Amino acid sequence: MKLVPKKLLRSIVLTFCISTTLTACAKTDVSPGGIHDPNEAANRRIHAFNKGVDKVLLSPASNGYGTIIPRPVRTGVSNFADNLSLPNDVINNTLQGKLPQAGSSLFRFVLNSTFGVGGLFDPASAAGMERHDTDFGETLHVWGAGEGAYTEMPFFGPSTTRDAYGFAVDVILDPFFVVVREPTRYIGGVAYVVNKMGDRYDYDATVDSILYDSADSYAQARILYLQNRRFRLGMQGEETYVDPEFDPYEDPYADF
Known part of the structure; x- marks a missing residue:
């Protein structure tokens, strides 16, 4: 594998700029209910788009994938995707x-x-x-960056300002994307998508209950994401509200 110095340099510089900007920001004031969503109207439109993608594309594809592909093979794909993400865990645990x-x-x-x-x-x-699963959003939290506003990302779903930037940095610093040359560098992305199809199939009832059975799927997905994320980051007692009775039961949107 041949390192590409310019690509690596651009990644490092962009990461530094993002992290410096976020860590310099003051902590965001959060409403009494613990939700800061100033862009709710735009977020709801993106949520509706994501629901449409799930209904038309992801759900049918995942049902076909889960029905046709045997579980041992799906487990192997999941293991492969998880293994490809371990170098990012190494980087972020080190930065933390x-x-x-x-x-x-x-x-x-x-x-x-x-x-x-x-x-x-x-x-x-x-x-x-x-x-020890982690990400750059958690790294920014450790460095003192505030959560920011709740954000719904196209295709990727619920997030926050901090976690959205963190997701972008994780992609930028993915060793397989930075170091490996085409077309092999995209194997991680393909494995991620296929693995998410398996998750969608395995948790079909839970996802459907959130997206299609709740009175307000946007509000339901929002609170589930924020509660799970804050619980994972150990943010009890900080500037954002975490229900002390919250039980982070296993579901596909526990950190989305």
Whole structure:
């Protein structure tokens, strides 16, 4: 694999600019209900678009994928996608000062990439090695960046200003995108999409209840995302509200 210096330099510079801008911002004032959504009208339009994409494209495709592809194969695809995301865990755990977690993520990646046949199998978990999943949005939180406004992203769903920037940086700094040359660099993106199709199939009833059975799917998705995200970041007692009785039950939109 041949490193592309200019691409790497652009990624580092852009990451620095984004992180500097966000960490310099004051913490966002949040309404008493714990939701800061000044762009609700625009967000609702994007939410309606995302529901249409799910209804017309994602849901039918995921049903076909889940019905035709055997579960062991879907598990292998999920393992492969998770393994490809481990280098980002290494980077972000390091940036957060969590060096033991970064080392553990690196060891998981090496172990699963070799003995797990490129990540199709997960011997690290079988050996009791816990994954330390993280992202650049969490890194920005650790660095002191405020949550910002609630944001609905086209195709990707609920987010916040901080997490949207974090998502962009995770894509920019993805080692497979920066280091690997075309067309192999896109394998991570393909694996991500296919894995999300499997998640949509596995959690079909939960997703349908959020999007199609609730009286206000936008408000339901919004509160679920914010509660799950804040619980994960340990934001109890900070400037944003977290219900102390909240139970982050497993569902496909736990961090969306």
